[in-house]
Amino acid sequence: MPQETLILGLNPAWQRLFFVDKFTPGEVHRISKVEEYASGKGINCCRVLQNLGGTPLLMHFLGADHGSRIFDEVSACGIQQAPVWIKEQTRICTTIVSEGESTELIEPSPVITDFENDDFVQTLNEHWNSAQSVALCGSFPGNFNVKNIEDLDFTGKKIFVDAISNIDSWLEKGVELLKINMPEYSQLLDRLGIPQVKSSPQFWKMTATAVLERLPIKNLVVTDEESPVRAFRLVEKKFQSVTAEPPAVEVQNNVGAGDSFFAAWLYADSMGLSFEECLVKATAVAVARCEVEKPWMLSLERVAELEETIRSGLEKQE
Template sequence: MSVVTVTLNPALDQTVVLEALTPGAVHRARSVRRDAGGKGVNVAACLADWGLSVAATGVLGRDNAAPFQALMDAKGIEDRFAWIPGETRTNLKLLDGASGDTTDINLPGLDLTPDALVTVRAALRALTAPEGLVVLAGSLPGGLGPRTYADLTAELRARGARVILDASGPPLAAALAAPVLPFAIKPNRHELEEWAGRTLPGLADVAAAAQDLRARGIALVVVSLGAEGALFCDGDGTLHALAPPTAIASTVGAGDALVAGLVAGLHADLALPDTARLALAFAAGKLARAGANLPPRAAVEAIAATVRVERLTG
């Protein structure tokens, strides 16, 4: 399998579009949509749109798994999820139509059973190969300790896989403190500030903290910066990539689309500047669409050609 994504705490994303979000007020929704989501699911969806062969594993609640099954069937994603009793959580996303900002309300997920994680590990053993790309993404459900990603990373790297980690909080901290590190990580600015223990107000500050992380043994550190684009740090230095202004239909899953573009670039063995362009093009292309969906490949390639990449260091 070319790429495998792991989503241990998926969610049904219910996006409510409002004229404007006013705390404490009564709102009338302009529209509502429901998408099968979770970080790894979103990454898999974008990669499938791009045309890559991708398998998705993790844990789904059997009682409301139908939207996930429909998504995987429609996009040709190989379903290697462990299905357990209960319902996958729902996340509420309130989209302010005036500002374009999204307010997230993430509800608790399923408590994971030991057997379910055994099933996920078995799927990963069957799907991964040397130099294969495995994305570990999102929060952890109840029943799993913060070392879960660190342990999975060690198992996967022992089999020669390249692990891309997109997590936050204690699971990220544990993975970064482990003796075996991911191949690549994708924190946002706030997550990098949490790790660094200080604010990072300027690009130079972000780049210095990212290079500190890279120097610990992570081959590639990508820091997403929202409207400021993203930084890409490897052994040759740091690049800043910035996409042109984009009409925004929904910001939901934009960071996941960036991860998908990063993975697509790694899969194609592109040079880092071209990988950065592709990652930003995935994110910009997704912004123009609701849900974890990319525009046609030619449109993404056209956006990539307009992404500005500047070398900050190296």
């Protein structure tokens, strides 16, 4: 049975999902269907991880009415939580889905107080020492004291990161996985001063090698919507790359596909799967997520079918 994973999804949202036949800015739209539910990277990750058979413990900031609704919904689906209650309202994320495309309208993050930062530290300390796997998902709320997580002791822990801002100290300590999308990868290369000659056929090998040589990242994964998923690592200082091609599917809602990918990698790693099999399962889960309206509705049978297709098309490079 997979060990419990501490999920730090510190900036959740109440999701409003509007379905329209065709979305045209500046025009009046009649909404055919509305869905509302708890969301945000941490919550999406937890729900998919639970669906796969994992056991997440979710830590997040929750505020006012939206925060209470999120807490109740997450509790009702059986996910253990360690909430930090704040005064400000939890943000709303409004997503307009039309013809397989999604437009997101995200409210500003809540701003937390010094007292709420202190409460976070106390709550985190209650769970940190017993956690063997820790996953950091997404952004931080306003005024979050990043030093509270920069000083954490990683000894004996496997750290997974799906974020880009304020994570440098974590990456410098060493992480099991950094999963980012293409725009975030460009940000990381800029921060490290690594040239981005995207026209070069050696772009991926040169840039990924430079990142892995500078930072103690065991596995680096870059996603890019419908483009191939690229995973990199150094084994005994030798560069390895594996590329997975996501199969074309009929997209119902692709919001949270990256969160589903991350959750599936966490699960695959907890089951002791290989580097390549972690990539296969994560890509299959992300694709299956796009075929359904909500992240936790994905079919495990469908995931298995997609895994076979993706596995047969893996491309490896050294």
